[in-house]
Amino acid sequence: MTIATQHPDLKITQLTEHDAPEHYAVIDRNRDHLAPWLPWVPLVNSTKDIARFIAVSQAAWQGRRELACALRLNGGIIGGIGIVDSDQENQCVSLGYWLDHEMCGRGIMTFAVRALTQWCFNDFARHRVQIRAARENIASRAIPERLGFMEEGLLRQAAIVAGIRQDMVMYARLRTD
Ligand SMILES: CC(C)(COP(=O)(O)OP(=O)(O)OC[C@H]1O[C@@H](n2cnc3c(N)ncnc32)[C@H](O)[C@@H]1OP(=O)(O)O)[C@@H](O)C(=O)NCCC(=O)NCCS
Numbered sequence: 701m702t703i704a705t706q707h708p709d710l711k712i713t714q715l716t717e718h719d720a721p722e723h724y725a726v727i728d729r730n731r732d733h734l735a736p737w738l739p740w741v742p743l744v745n746s747t748k749d750i751a752r753f754i755a756v757s758q759a760a761w762q763g764r765r766e767l768a769c770a771l772r773l774n775g776g777i778i779g780g781i782g783i784v785d786s787d788q789e790n791q792c793v794s795l796g797y798w799l800d801h802e803m804c805g806r807g808i809m810t811f812a813v814r815a816l817t818q819w820c821f822n823d824f825a826r827h828r829v830q831i832r833a834a835r836e837n838i839a840s841r842a843i844p845e846r847l848g849f850m851e852e853g854l855l856r857q858a859a860i861v862a863g864i865r866q867d868m869v870m871y872a873r874l875r876t877d
Pocket residue numbers: 733734737738796797798799800803804805806807808809810811832833834837839840842843846
């Protein structure tokens with residue numbers, strides 16, 4: 701499955717088993733950039749680990765619970781984006797994302813999150829899209845803020861990342877906003 705963005709060279713594609721080596725290589729060269737914010741980074745130590753993650757995600761997508769995608773610029777993987785949690789009954793999803801550090805600072809993830817949010821409203825029949833970002837994660841928080849998500853509150857010490865308890869800021873956008 702492919703989701704287009706407003707950037708002509710940027711696409712979101714569902715991860716398949718063929719993507720495992722390339723996806724792992726991008727994660728592996730971005731460990732220092734990703735590990736302070738994403739708890740799963742130290743658990744990913746081989747292409748096999750990513751292949752397993754992709755298989756589990758594909759099964760979860762069958763039940764419409766999760767969607768794991770690659771972010772591709774001119775066909776090459778430059779990051780990850782997806783639905784990390786989907787609450788079907790309440791028509792609510794939570795998004796997650798990360799970007800190769802060499803691609804940061806150009807607005808690429810903002811394009812991608814805008815496209816995935818619209819897709820959740822228009823094609824996935826969801827009413828509420830949530831993003832949770834650590835209070836100190838200024839670059840991540842800037843994305844929902846740029847896209848008109850509402851800052852709804854602070855989830856105190858709601859996550860442990862890199863051994864540190866982090867306060868998480870909850871952002872959400874409704875289809876009707
Ligand atoms: C979170 C993360 C994806 C943000 O990356 P990013 O490059 O800052 O985000 P974008 O690609 O949207 O780019 C925004 C930057 O491009 C600039 N920019 C340039 N053109 C732009 C455009 N057309 N639209 C929006 N921003 C643009 C913005 O000013 C901003 O730069 P600034 O931070 O210097 O102000 C990245 O920091 C990352 O991968 N972090 C580690 C993992 C992580 O924290 N994930 C999120 C967990 S909640």
